[in-house]
Amino acid sequence: MTPTINKYLIILCMAAGSLAGCNKQLEEYNPGGTTTDAVYSTPEGFETLVNAAYTYNRWWYGKEEGYSMAEMGTDIWTSGTGDKYPDMTNYNNLQASNSVMSALWKQLYAAINLCNAGITRIDGAGLTPERKAIRSAELHFLRAFYYWHIVETWGPVHFTLIETSGVVTTANRTPVDTFYAQIFRDLGEAVNNLPATTSDYGRVTKPAAEAFLARMYLTRGMNQQAADLADKVINSYGYTLLPKYADLWRMDNLQNKEVIWAVNYMKNLVFDDRTDATLFPNGHSRGANNAHMLFAMKYDDLPGMQRDILNQRPFNRYMPTLFLLNLFNENADARYEGSFKQVWYCNNLKTAPNGMKLGDTAIYCSKYVLPASTKYRIYDRNAVYTENGGGKDRTRYVSLDKFDDPTRASMNEEQSARDAFIIRLAEMYLIAAEAQFKLGNSAKAAEYINVIRKRAAITGHEAEMVITAADISLDFILDERARELAGEQLRWFDLKRTGKLAERIALHNPDAKVYFQSYHTVRPIPQDQIDAVTNKDEFKQNDKYN
Template structure:
């Protein structure tokens, strides 16, 4: 969705939940318009709805979102450039963490904007059909943002009313109350949203059904999760992209597998980098910046220099050995579509003698390599034993097999931080995985295998289709988690998956030696930001989550 918020909306969203300081802001409104005037017209109200969507951009395709949703799990550990080891490795994670504070503010601002719209939409002057549609969108978005809040922090502040003025008290609301409202809002959204949209990025009926299936699975309502996921698979025009690698091509982003996405603009001027509400001072680098985060440092090695094709290496995150070992790359095409293992010479000035442009300059491999294997080779090899310790912890955090799903070779320059790549929020493959897990929990392992095999047939290298098939006997929740890793690695779902299945601690202990040193059970919820704790006046009622300071 490519509409942008009016600056006027900042007055509504900026209040957020609580006052974080006592500074007085002298506001200047050159237009003379009031909130009541703007939101009493269809045109003005549309800016509110557009603004409500924009808060997705704080999370999806952004460093902060990756640090919270993919890191601190079994799939990723820190690269040398990791900025937030308190989040990614649980090293003294406390309420002072700036990512937590920013996310809290943005999510509650988003909820408040949805509450504002839902309370005022009756006076916006819409025709009835448009009113019903926009109401359904705002309800979906409120449910979506509240899911992030309740899973991150547990039973914290909850309201369905617009914030009026500065509120300095907060409530502690049970998790069940959050989910009851999430289900109410999504029921309305499923009922009233259109099946399709010409405005790519707006939520639709099948997107609402897909997210509701995710919520049903989260709350153990497996029969409903299975039915809704199957409905999205069977009743609409979505289909899996035949080749997994094609999902990530920059010229194929709006494909039939995508149920809902944040669509960033090709003209980067109109993306988020200078948005005063979402990203003051260019924070989060605007647009999609996943291409920066997972790339190893290659540009200081012989035969290499930084270029657009290989990307700008921020070197934040490296895959765990567990993630790499989950793939049989001789049968599963997803490995080479997901990861980059070979870098080709692009700089003969620093290349070894005899190396030409386009020759192999670097190989990173999950296998152990002997001296005999590399004897006489001009290229450098970084193998399993160089990159990882025996326990799987990161050893060389600068060179490693790198995630390439989010690479963008269309960027205008080698140092461009923004990418117009869409950030996928829900794609059809997840529905097969939800349906499979729900069927396992219902005891229907044969049906579960059928769903999983659809994805594995798509992923099979030619001639290896039979090798990729799985049987009902293999169907366990643990297997589905492995398949979710192979299919969805990097797509900002892993922390939620492990928390939902009650396996966050166990998976970290088994597969992420770096995070396992520090992880404790209380990390299943995040610390409430200290500036929020400090701001409330009812401190005896609104207290910090246990064991955080």
């Protein structure tokens, strides 16, 4: 979907207020006299409302804040040297003052308010009956989608279906079950009224709504419904796994038959809203995808190397746990090479050792213990990880590279036009497998998982990738999800859903194990939200947070 940017969107963004209070009085000047009521009452204006409702996904997907929320603090990632939010990655003194909490809380509730406004006002927008049904279904879906992020992140917090305007100084505490009851109602509306396909890439469709509903069924333990719906998405809409896992991440192949729904970032970065101070005063959190920087190790200060486009701009935020790397049999599973970078090749003769040529190996990182080399730098298991698997050298390590973008215009460009995949077909196989396992059908679960493992098999090693019912357990399914979906902003939710967050951190992430407590299964409500409400006896901080 290409967002429409015009004067109407400015008004809509101004109307999409959050729950936080205001410390300043602003004098507003509206030279055209245009009001939100007038904008909402025209088909053109209402279209900009729906477009604006989609854009809030850009605060989470493909963004550092979203990765900190959804991938960090799990069994598969730990802090790199450049990690801005180690309190989220390792739970070390995680408190309500965390700026990620504040930013995403405000944007998610602004999104909810905009969806509420659209759903409330759509009858007066002058849309044709067919267009009205579709746009209403989109808004219902988006409200469900944003409320899922809110309730899973913060638990039983504020809930409303009413459009608000101006400053709101009270908030309610609503049970998690109430959130999910509404999520299911909204998704029912979406499934019943969305089209099966769209020519406007990025808009949600009926199969995307069903895929997300399958995820919600699994989350709430409705396993038969999850299995049935995931199977329907697999078989009914023409989606297919790409023959090669690595092809998923090619910049020239992003709109492919495996992607069910994505945040589509624009090749013209101007349209990705990074620097518009009027619309997005905190613009550094907006813009296009920046995942290519976050997982890249520091390489550009080593002999024979300099920063370039191919090797990305290394923000060095996150490094894989040794556990994640060891999940792969890289001799049989192509997803290891399709996900990680181990070798950096000389691109700078000025700093290269004697005898090294352009294109020679300059750096080699490995999860194994390797002998020293006189030809190039080696960072092996003993150099990078402690004896118990914790981080030791947090600057040089095997790096996730499936989000790399070698098409960026310059080596220092922070933005990438890479789409952020929200739901893809492989997840449906994994949902169906987990649901069937919980229903007692491990053989069927193995069938689903074997489909994605066969796709991942290196030629000649197909037999090594096949599993049986005896291999299936909840831990095996979580391991398989890590192999398939690492970095795709699902891991924290997966571990919370399965009740495995504490156990898996204790077993596989020594850095986070030191600090993790049982109350960390919800995040702290932002302190500025707590400070802003006037009904502090009713709306209190989540337990154990200051």
